[in-house]
Amino acid sequence: MAYKLKEITVRTNNSQEGIKIISEIWGEVLSGKLPILFDSEHNFQQGISPVSKYSNYSSDEKGDYDLTIMAATTDFFEKIETLVSKGLYKKYDEKDEKGEMGACTRKAWEKVWLEQKSGDIKRAFTEDYESTVPGEYTKDGNPHCYLYISTL
Template sequence: MEYLLKEIMLRVDNSQTGMAKINELWRDVVSGKIPLMYDSAGNFQQGLSPVSKYSNYESDETGEYDLSIFTATAEFFTRMAQKVEAGEYVYYDFDGVDIKEAANKAWSRVWADKENKIIRRAFTQDYESTVPGEYTKDGKAHCYLYIAVQTNK
């Protein structure tokens, strides 16, 4: 029987224990132990990018939430760009020497922007795509965030 795993979900928080669970999950995805980017025969699926979805927030960034990792095509990023243009999401792009540094910079900025009332987070569904430097034109790791914001509609 052939299959293609589409998504995996973990309930976590931003504590040290939660971050350790997230790191372990990502290691399993990247290594192929959890075959999100591979079919059941072990073949890499071209054109797919792993994306984190943060949803089902207990409260805000201080409570528990669902972290789902799924694979997306270019169409997903096109739809997200449209949602940014419509004002439903705010887009962040931060780089660093590695994925961890890029992600830390990006999330620190989101939390600061919330604290400084630059954005009003909706805490519905947020998305993160991180890309290692070996896959980017500038050789730096990038963290792309799409943060859902409250709209005045």
């Protein structure tokens, strides 16, 4: 009988070791070793998008936090967009014209940190979400990183 995981959580941080752990877990999700996008028999799960949830912050982006990789459906994105419209989250959309997914993710987070440092946003450090979409699934053909940052 095939099974699938709804989500997986790891405690980590933004150190080099923490980023390595995040990368390894994502590799296992994308390969199907951890059956979130695929079931245990390696059948792709239609209608599922992988989303990173950052939560349980010990302090700010410099401290430990929980990273949850979860299987999100369309209704998740509808709900988070409603929270954006209410001002509870700020949405960031960064792309990379060279096609590098990692570059658009770095751009998005660097923008958040710059706005945080300048005082343009005040982060709540409750739950933040990240969805990085490969170029082949976007209208403009570029990879995009969508960040939803909880604000005060």
